[in-house]
Amino acid sequence: MRLTVEPLTAEAFAPFGEVLSAPDAPGRGYIDAALANRRAHAKPSLSFTFKAPASLPLASTVMERHLHSSQSFVPMDAGRWLAIVAPHGADGRPDMARARAFLARPDQGVTYGADVWHHPFTVIDRPARFAIFMWKDGGPEDDEFVDVPPFEVVLPDAAG
Ligand SMILES: NC(=O)N[C@@H](O)C(=O)O
Numbered sequence: 001m002r003l004t005v006e007p008l009t010a011e012a013f014a015p016f017g018e019v020l021s022a023p024d025a026p027g028r029g030y031i032d033a034a035l036a037n038r039r040a041h042a043k044p045s046l047s048f049t050f051k052a053p054a055s056l057p058l059a060s061t062v063m064e065r066h067l068h069s070s071q072s073f074v075p076m077d078a079g080r081w082l083a084i085v086a087p088h089g090a091d092g093r094p095d096m097a098r099a100r101a102f103l104a105r106p107d108q109g110v111t112y113g114a115d116v117w118h119h120p121f122t123v124i125d126r127p128a129r130f131a132i133f134m135w136k137d138g139g140p141e142d143d144e145f146v147d148v149p150p151f152e153v154v155l156p157d158a159a160g
């Protein structure tokens with residue numbers, strides 16, 4: 001199954017969370033409606049990652065979710081990157097037939113809503129550094145990975 005990336009916009013991404021971006025004029029914006037912690041005992045987690053770029057087309061067979069917490073990715077030094085998401089199927093697993101692959105600009109982040117199926121963090125173009133914010137309790141439900149049928153992600157110009 002092939003996914004062709006589409007531009008990351010707040011509207012298109014709304015069913016899956018929020019697009020994060022800094023104002024382009026003096027001031028401060030709050031983009032925090034999708035931040036969620038569903039466990040009173042979970043603790044805030046702020047981590048920083050250095051990620052090597054994936055080559056395209058991206059081929060994968062995995063998706064993941066954080067059942068009880070949103071997860072925010074904020075670029076600190078990045079090229080373009082991919083936010084790949086899928087709604088729940090009737091069985092609660094990712095419905096890859098309705099998966100979406102968003103191409104994020106270097107100045108865009110996202111917050112995946114709690115329990116939103118997404119692909120592990122993937123950057124393209126060049127190595128990138130991101131901050132990641134979520135809530136964790138250190139238990140097995142912090143991160144849930146599932147196998148999905150093989151899929152690939154391509155840029156439009158390679159879509160043929
Ligand atoms: N760092 C980390 O937890 N990443 C995953 O959850 C992911 O979405 O890539």
Ligand code: NI
Pocket residue numbers: 064065066071118120
């Ligand atoms: Ni995640």
